[in-house]
């Protein structure tokens with residue numbers, strides 16, 4: 153018996169040692185890859201005579217580069233960091249290029265692809281995105297552009313594989329694939345290896361490279377597999393493109409893709425000077441919100457192109473149908489639609505047969521309509537990164553465009569129920585709420601600060617906060633804050649759960665003349681300050697958010713405790729009309745006994 157125990161103990165100890173050794177082996181392999189990368193990249197650096205990356209004359213390819221950009225792409229002047237990124241990748245040095253949406257990142261691989269021997273492999277997240285790129289390149293007369301996806305006919309795939317190895321069967325300059333091809337097709341990887349062995353793989357481009365990082369808002373598991381590229385093709389230069397990557401995410405991308413310390417990083421200013429940002433108070437009734445949007449569109453954007461972002465598929469269908477009933481040429485777009493339906497809606501919008509797309513975030517990457525004059529958010533975005541990208545689809549032609557966000561503080565709890573599974577979901581959402589709650593700082597500055605983009609000026613003079621800076625009132629809301637904390641304490645003592653809406657109703661009963669938007673803003677501000685905490689309850693079909701006392705609730709008892717909330721005195725953050733408050737009060741009475749109502753529940757969509 154004892155002997156058996158001893159054997160089992162020794163076996164367990166061996167298991168632990170084996171695991172430790174395997175972990176160490178994995179670490180050493182990664183280190184080895186990194187060092188090999190370092191050596192390859194250092195050698196390339198030392199072989200480069202010129203490191204003035206912005207030069208348009210010092211490189212052997214400079215003349216040809218200028219000629220192609222002019223003749224094929226019609227480019228007169230390069231935009232920020234375009235020339236730098238092209239010179240770096242043509243010098244075969246790894247590079248990450250971070251430029252805002254619409255800044256012209258694609259050009260940075262398109263021109264080098266035409267200047268290099270062999271082909272450039274572009275890994276792109278969406279088939280529709282690749283199709284758009286191919287169409288636009290073909291229109292410019294660029295030949296040798298292909299894509300491989302799950303839908304590609306086997307005979308065509310075979311022909312592309314042949315062209316990867318030689319130009320005899322037809323020239324190949326740019327090959328688009330989805331990340332799944334790298335992670336899941338051994339056949340593709342083996343053909344890529346053969347192509348590389350005959351020096352045909354000129355460079356690898358990873359579009360939307362932030363999708364590799366789990367810390368970002370668009371993490372895609374298939375992007376993780378791209379770590380294999382640098383291990384398998386250490387001497388092939390990699391170019392990563394993205395519009396959103398904080399410092400931390402950029403470092404994470406470098407680690408995941410095994411990029412060396414020599415990798416060049418160009419980070420352009422995230423500020424879109426042609427975009428006018430506004431956070432607008434969202435009326436508490438859906439009908440009023442629609443009416444407000446209709447007047448806005450009719451007054452300012454009649455017959456112009458725009459996008460309205462909604463947070464659920466149902467919301468996008470409802471908003472679209474309500475707008476259509478009021479004479480707006482709108483159509484909805486979401487991931488639950490057939491591919492053909494989506495393409496048709498997209499096409500009608502591109503051709504200006506539909507003015508407004510009312511969509512979820514499925515209407516996303518690759519939207520390249522230059523004359524989008526407005527992007528409206530019916531509900532706040534999940535994060536500032538999301539908001540930046542979604543609103544950034546406006547004004548890609550460089551002309552003025554408006555980004556209007558309808559903010560209803562209580563929407564925050566609906567969003568919370570949707571992001572709780574994401575690693576940094578709540579943190580990102582809270583930053584978004586801070587952006588909406590802040591009415592004292594320039595919107596552009598708030599976005600720039602988020603991306604650590606040091607812009608000199610902090611006053612754009614055209615956003616809602618800049619143009620209303622003299623209208624801000626800071627009011628002491630200590631009384632209401634203490635009332636909320638007492639209500640929650642009583643509910644907890646009585647084993648009762650309170651939803652945010654229930655709390656709003658309780659406050660309305662006791663403070664009848666308090667504006668409902670202010671009440672909601674107090675609740676959200678208390679949550680952001682840790683005085684309140686969200687407590688999510690899950691059922692198979694829905695998620696309900698209750699509020700409980702937060703970690704910082706006890707600070708409210710301190711003598712120097714201050715609770716101040718800023719609001720606009722008038723202007724763009726319109727106050728709810730008294731008539732509407734009266735109407736919601738009558739509804740309030742009817743629903744008083746209900747524990748939750750539809751605004752407290754998020755149905756799994």
Ligand SMILES: Nc1ncnc2c1ncn2[C@@H]1O[C@H](COP(=O)(O)OP(=O)(O)OP(=O)(O)O)[C@@H](O)[C@H]1O
Pocket residue numbers: 227228229230231234251252253254255256257258259394395518519520548
């Ligand atoms: N230097 C330039 N001068 C004029 N137009 C340019 C220049 N560079 C790019 N463009 C044009 O700007 C538009 C946007 O370019 P592109 O699609 O490459 O942007 P992007 O940075 O990849 O945007 P996204 O992040 O949304 O994909 C395109 O129509 C492109 O032809």
